[in-house]
Amino acid sequence: MHGNPPPSPSPVALAVARLQQQVSDLHQELVRYNLVVWTAGNVSARVPGTELFVIKPSGVDYDRLTPESMIVCDLDGRTVEGDLSPSSDTAAHAYVYRHMPEVGGVVHTHSTYACAWAARAEPVPCVLTAMADEFGAEIPVGPFALIGDDSIGKGIVETLTGHRSPAVLMRSHGVFTIGKDARAAVKAAVMCEDVARTVHISRQLGEPLPIDRSAVDRLHERYQNVYGQSAPSADRGA
Numbered sequence: 255m256h257g258n259p260p261p262s263p264s265p266v267a268l269a270v271a272r273l274q275q276q277v278s279d280l281h282q283e284l285v286r287y288n289l290v291v292w293t294a295g296n297v298s299a300r301v302p303g304t305e306l307f308v309i310k311p312s313g314v315d316y317d318r319l320t321p322e323s324m325i326v327c328d329l330d331g332r333t334v335e336g337d338l339s340p341s342s343d344t345a346a347h348a349y350v351y352r353h354m355p356e357v358g359g360v361v362h363t364h365s366t367y368a369c370a371w372a373a374r375a376e377p378v379p380c381v382l383t384a385m386a387d388e389f390g391a392e393i394p395v396g397p398f399a400l401i402g403d404d405s406i407g408k409g410i411v412e413t414l415t416g417h418r419s420p421a422v423l424m425r426s427h428g429v430f431t432i433g434k435d436a437r438a439a440v441k442a443a444v445m446c447e448d449v450a451r452t453v454h455i456s457r458q459l460g461e462p463l464p465i466d467r468s469a470v471d472r473l474h475e476r477y478q479n480v481y482g483q484s485a486p487s488a489d490r491g492a
Contacts, residue, residue: 266304270335273299273308273436274324280440285316287444289363289429296341299436300351300358305329307351311338331404342401349407350432354415359436364428365447367454371395372423378450381462383473385453387481388445390418390474398425406430418474421446 263271280297284290293316298309308324325336331348333340341347347360371378371393378393380386385393396413399405410430413422420442421431429446433439456462465473 266301266306269301269304270306270308270326271321273301274321274326277308277310277324277436278319278321280436281310281316281319283440284361284363284443287447289365289443289447290316291364295363296343296347296361297436297440298341298344298347298360301326302358306334307347309344309347310341311336312341314338343406345402345404346407346410346430349404350410350430353407353411354432356434357432359433359439361431361433361436361439361443362428363431363443363447365443365450367451368393368421368423368429368447369427370454371450372428373426375425377423378446378453379462379464380470381453381456381464382449383465384445385449386465386470386473387477388442389421389449390470390478393419393421393423393446393450396422396424396430398427 277297277299284295289295293313296310298307300307305328306326308326310319311323311325314323323338325338325340326334327340327344327348328334329348329352331344343362350357350360375395377395380389380392394413394417396409399409406424409424410422414432420433421429424430429443431439431442431446433442453462
């Protein structure tokens with residue numbers, strides 16, 4: 255006599271498993287685009303319709319990350335599922351999710367050129383059409399804050415609330431980006447480093463020329479609402 259079949263996973267369990275896979279995969283994009291070294295940096299994703307998010311474990315080599323090693327936390331940063339300790343930036347991610355309900359993904363990197371601007375506490379000026387497209391303004395600088403509590407999260411929220419940029423340079427620290435999902439936040443981190451490098455090189459040749467605010471507005475509006483294919487996953491390209 256056959257027993258009863260095992261119960262099907264709940265919708266929340268399925269969503270968590272999908273995001274554990276996605277977050278694990280997206281960490282490899284940080285490596286691919288040279289945004290991190292050693293075990294630094296992290297990606298997280300909000301689990302839609304819940305008070306949960308998925309984040310990288312602390313201090314684990316990137317080539318050892320797996321979907322199963324991703325940690326599930328509540329919006330207070332407490333571990334709900336996982337055998338490892340979550341990222342040391344978990345409190346910052348949790349604060350962002352609590353205070354910015356529109357955010358579905360958060361990324362932190364120590365990418366070289368963006369960190370150089372952060373070390374100077376200097377915003378990256380909006381002098382490229384690619385910046386107008388993605389950021390709609392300068393990339394702002396957030397306050398200095400120590401790791402370990404939600405001070406960094408507070409600085410991120412205070413700086414990005416009402417700002418069109420999905421990226422902030424936390425002074426003397428590094429880059430934090432937000433997005434409608436984790437993939438969008440990773441893309442913002444990639445673009446942040448790209449424009450930080452280009453504008454830095456431009457300044458070695460002379461002072462880069464600003465783009466008129468009205469042109470920035472038009473470029474940002476077009477890119478955010480018109481550019482690309484109709485599929486929501488279409489990315490910026492040639």
